[in-house]
Amino acid sequence: MAEFIMPPRIVSGAGALESAAEALTKMGRRALIVTDEAMVRLGNLEKLTDVLEKAGGEFEVFSGVGGEPTDKMVEAGLSVYRERKCDFLIALGGGSPMDTMKAIGAMSVNNGHMRDYMGCEIPGPLPKMAAIPTTAGTGSEATKFTIITDTEKDVKMLLRGAALMPDIAVIDPAFTVTAPPSVTAATGLDALTHAIEAYTSKKAQPLTDTLALSAVRRIFKYLPIAYRNGGDLEAREQMSLAALEAGAAFNNSSVTIVHGMSRPIGALFHVPHGVSNAMLLPECLAFALSGAYERFVDLARAVGIAKSNASDEENANEFLRAVVDICHKLNIPTLKEYGLDREEFFKSIDKMSDDALISGSPANTRRTVTKADIIAIYTALWR
Numbered sequence: 001m002a003e004f005i006m007p008p009r010i011v012s013g014a015g016a017l018e019s020a021a022e023a024l025t026k027m028g029r030r031a032l033i034v035t036d037e038a039m040v041r042l043g044n045l046e047k048l049t050d051v052l053e054k055a056g057g058e059f060e061v062f063s064g065v066g067g068e069p070t071d072k073m074v075e076a077g078l079s080v081y082r083e084r085k086c087d088f089l090i091a092l093g094g095g096s097p098m099d100t101m102k103a104i105g106a107m108s109v110n111n112g113h114m115r116d117y118m119g120c121e122i123p124g125p126l127p128k129m130a131a132i133p134t135t136a137g138t139g140s141e142a143t144k145f146t147i148i149t150d151t152e153k154d155v156k157m158l159l160r161g162a163a164l165m166p167d168i169a170v171i172d173p174a175f176t177v178t179a180p181p182s183v184t185a186a187t188g189l190d191a192l193t194h195a196i197e198a199y200t201s202k203k204a205q206p207l208t209d210t211l212a213l214s215a216v217r218r219i220f221k222y223l224p225i226a227y228r229n230g231g232d233l234e235a236r237e238q239m240s241l242a243a244l245e246a247g248a249a250f251n252n253s254s255v256t257i258v259h260g261m262s263r264p265i266g267a268l269f270h271v272p273h274g275v276s277n278a279m280l281l282p283e284c285l286a287f288a289l290s291g292a293y294e295r296f297v298d299l300a301r302a303v304g305i306a307k308s309n310a311s312d313e314e315n316a317n318e319f320l321r322a323v324v325d326i327c328h329k330l331n332i333p334t335l336k337e338y339g340l341d342r343e344e345f346f347k348s349i350d351k352m353s354d355d356a357l358i359s360g361s362p363a364n365t366r367r368t369v370t371k372a373d374i375i376a377i378y379t380a381l382w383r
Contacts, residue, residue, distance in 0.1 A: 002205035002206075002207070002252075003252070004205070004207045004208070004252045005144065005162060005165060005251070005252065006142055006165075006248050006251075007131075007141065007142055007165055007166050007167065007168060007169040008165075008167055008168070009023065009167065009168045009169070010142075010168075010169045010171065010244070011023070011168065011169070011170050011171065011172075012169075012170075012171035012172075012240070012241065012244070013171070013172075013173070013237065014172070014173065014174065014233075014237070015172070016170050016171055016172035017047065017048065017051055017132065017170055017172045017174075017175075018051060020130075020168060020170045021051045021052065021054070021055040021057075022055055023168055024051075024052065024055070024057065024090065024130055024168065024170075025052060025055045025056060025057035027088040027128040027130060027167065027168070028086075028087040028088030028127070028128055029058060029087050029088075030058040030059060030060065030084065030085060030086045030087060030088075031052070031057065031058070031059040031060070031086060031088050031089065031090045032059070032060050032061075032062055032077070032080060032081045032084065032086040032088075032089050032090070032104070033045070033048065033049070033059050033060070033061045033062065033089075033090045033091075033092060034062050034065065034077055034089060034090070034091045034092070034093075034097050034098075034100050034101040034104065035061065035062070035063050035065065035091070035092040035093050035097050036063055036064075036065040036066060036093050036096065036097055037063055037066070038093070039063070039092050039093050039097075039134065040063050042178045043178075044092060044093075044134055044175055044178060045061065045063070045092060047175075048090070048092050048132065049061075059090070060080060060081075060084040060086055062076070062077040062080045062081070064076050064077060065077075065093065065096050065097045065100045066096075067096065067270065067272075068096060068147075068149055068156075068266055068267075068270065068272070068273065069096045069097075069099045069100040069103070069146075069147070069148050069149065070148060070149040070150075070151050071103075071113070071114055071115075071148055071149065071150055071151055071152075071157075072151055073100055074100055074103040074104055074107060074114065074148060075107075077100060077101075077104045078104050078107055078108060081104055081108055082108070086127075087127060087128075088127045088128040088129065088130075089101045089104060089105050089127055089128070089129045089130070090129075090130045090131075090132065091129070091130070091131045091132065091166075092132045092134065092175075093132075093133075093134050093135075094133065094134060094135040094137070094138060094183070094187060095135070095137070095138030095140045095147075095187075095190075095273065098131045098133065098138065098140035098141060098146075098166075099138075099140055099146040099147055099148060100146075100148075101129060101131070102129065102140075102146040102159075102164045102166075103146050103148050103159065105126040105127050105129050105164070106122045106126060106146070106159065106161075106163070106164065108126070108127060109123075109124075109125075109126055109127070110122070110123055114148055114150070114157055114159060115150050115153070115157060117157075117159050118157050118158070118159065121160065121161045121162075122159055122160065122161030122163050122164055123161070123163065124161065124162070124163025125163060126163045126164070128167045129166045129167055129168075130166060130167060130168040130169075130170065131166040131168070131169050131170070132169075132170045132172070132175065133169075133171065133175070133176075133240070133243065134175040134176060134178065134179065135176060135179050135183060135184075135187040135243075136173075136176050136179075136184075136187055136188060136191060136226070136236065136239035136240045136242065136243040137186070137187025137188055137189070137190040137191045137239075137243050137274055138187060138190055138191075138243070138247070138273070138274075139190075139191060139194055139243050139244065139246050139247015139248070139250065139251070140247065141166055141169040141170075141171070141244065141247065142165075142166075142169055142244055142247035142248040142251055143164075143165070143247050143248075143250070143251040144160055144161055144162050144163075144164045144165045144251055145158060145159065145160050145164065145251070146159050146160075146164055147159075147263065147273075149266075149267050154267050154268055155264075155267055155355055156263035156264065156266055156267040156355075158263070158359055158360075158361075165251075169244070171240050171241070171244055172240075173233060173236040173237040173239075173240045174233075174236075176226075176236045176239065176240055177230055177231060177233070177236055179230065180230070181227050181228075181230065182331075184223075184226050184227050184230060184239075185223075185227050185274075185278075185330035185331065185332065186272055186273075186274030186275045186278065186332075187243070187274045188219060188223040188226065188227070188239060188243075188274075188330070189223075189274055189277060189278040189281070189326075189327065189330065189332065190273060190274035190277050190278075191215065191219055191239070191242055191243040191246040191247075192215075192216065192219045192220075192223070192246070192281075192323075192326075193255075193258050193259070193277040193278070193281060194215070194246035194247060194249065194250040194255065195211075195212045195213075195215035195216045195219065195242070195245070195246040195249060195250075196212070196216065196258075196281075196285070196299065196323075197250060197254075197255040197256045197257075197258055197259065197364075198211070198212040198246065198249035198250040198252075198253045198254075198255070199212035199213065199216070199249070199253075199295055199298070199299060200256060200288060200292045200295045200296065200299075200365070200366060201250075201253045201254050201255065201256050201364045201365075201366075202363075202364050202365070202366055203252075203253045203254045203364055204253045204295075205252065205253060207252065208248075208249040208250075208252050208253040209249075211245040211246070211248055211249040212245070212246065212249040212250075212253075213298065213299070213302045214242075214245050215242040215243075215245040215246040215249065216299055216302050216303060217302050217303060218238050218239065218241060218242035218245070219239070219242045219246075220303040220322070220326065221238070222234075222235040222238040222239050222242070223235075223239060223242075223326070223330070224326065224329055224330070226239050227329075227330055254361065254364045255361050255364065256288065256361055256362065256364045256365040257284045257287065257288060257356075257361065257362045257365045257369055257374075257377075258277055258280050258281060258284045258285075259277065259359075259361045260356040260357070260359045260360070260361030260362040260369075260374075261280050261284065261352070261356045261362070261374060261377065261378065262276040262277045262280055263355070263356070263359060264348075264351070264352035264353075264355040264356055265279075265280075265352065267355070268348050268351075268352065269340055269344075269345070269348075271335075271338060271340075275332065275333070275338070278327050278330075278332040279332060279333075279334065279335060279338075279381060280377070280381070281323055281324075281327060282320070282323065282324045282327065283377045283380050283381060284377060285320050285323060286320060287367070287369075287373065287377060288365050288366065288367055289313075289316050289317065289320060290367060291365065291366035291367025291368075292316075292366040292367070293312040293313055293316045294312055295366070296315070296316035296319050296320070297312050297315045297316055297319075299319045300315045300316065300318050300319035300322070301315075303319070303322060305318050305319065305322055306318065306319075334381070334382075334383060335381050335382055336382065336383070342382060345378075345382065346379075346382070349375055349378045349379065350375070352374075352378060353371050353374040353375050353378065354371070356374050357369075357371060357374065362374065
C-alpha cells in the first residue's frame with residue numbers, strides 16, 4: 001500500500017492569483033504574508049496585496065526572509081504573526097519564504113524549539129496556509145517538508161508532517177518571469193533533482209513515477225528556453241507545472257543521496273540549495289547508476305535519448321551525460337568557482353558526511369551508501 005498526498009486545492013495557469021483571491025480571503029480573518037525583499041522590490045508583493053485588498057482581505061507583511069531560511073527568521077516572523085493577531089499564512093516567493101511560512105505555522109501552535117521536532121511528525125492542526133511560488137523549482141508548495149537552518153548547530157533541519165502541506169497552492173507563471181537567469185537555472189535544476197530522485201528512490205510508487213517522468217520531460221525541454229529567454233511565457237508555465245509535479249513526486253517518494261549531501265553544504269557554506277544540488281548531480285548520479293540502471297534507462301527514454309541497440313548501462317550513462325550537459329549549459333559553477341575556501345571545505349567533510357547520513361535521505365538510494373562513499377563524492381567535487 002502507498003499513500004499519496006497533495007495540496008487540497010491547486011489553482012494554476014495565467015491569472016491564477018486573481019482566480020484564487022476569494023479562496024485566499026476566506027482562509028481566515030487576517031493573513032501574515034511571508035516574503036522577502038526581492039518580492040517587494042520587484043513589485044510581486046504589491047500584485048498580491050492589490051488582489052487581496054480588492055477581495056476585502058486583511059493582511060500583515062513579514063519580508064524578513066533573506067537567503068536560506070533559519071530559525072532566527074522563523075522566530076522573527078512568528079513574533080509578527082502573534083503581535084498582529086494573524087490567523088492564517090500566505091507565502092510569496094521561492095522555497096525560502098514557503099519553508100519559513102510552514103515553520104511559522106508549526107511553531108505558532110507547538111511549544112519548544114524547532115530542533116525538538118527533527119525526526120518527528122509535526123503535530124497539527126496548523127493555521128491555514130497558502131503557497132504562491134515565484135520560482136519554478138523548489139516544489140515546496142506541494143510538500144509536507146520544510147528545511148530550516150539551526151544557527152546554533154549549523155545544521156539544516158528537515159522537518160516533516162502532513163500538517164505542513166499548504167491548503168492552497170497558487171501556480172501563476174507570471175510571477176516566475178521576474179526570476180533572473182541564475183535563479184531560473186538553480187531552481188529549475190532543483191526541480192530536476194527532485195524528479196530524478198523521486199523516480200530512482202526506493203520509495204517510488206506508480207503515481208510518483210508518472211509525475212516524475214512528466215517533470216523530467218518538461219524540464220529538459222523548457223528549462224534551457226526559460227533560461228535563455230525569461231519572457232517566454234510558455235516555457236515559464238511549463239516549468240511551473242514541472243516544479244509542481246516534481247514536488248508532489250518527491251513529497252510522496254522522498255529524495256535520495258543528492259539532497260542528503262546538499263543540505264550540509266548549504267548549512268555550512270550558504271550555497272543556495274538549487275546550486276548545491278546541481279553541483280552534486282553528476283557525481284551523485286554516477287554513484288547511484290549501478291543500483292538502478294533500469295530506472296535511469298526509463299529517464300533516458302523520457303527525454304528521447306535512449307538507444308534501442310544499447311545496453312541498460314550504456315543508456316543510463318547516456319542520461320547521466322545529458323544531466324551533465326544541461327548543468328554545463330546553465331553555467332552551474334564548481335565549488336571553487338563559487339568561491340568556497342578549499343581548506344575549510346575539506347575540514348568540514350567529516351561533519352557534512354555525518355550530517356548527510358543522519359538526514360536519512362541517502363538511505364533511499366537504490367545502492368547502499370556508506371560514509372566513505374559520501375566522503376569520496378565530496379572530495380571529488382573539488383576540481
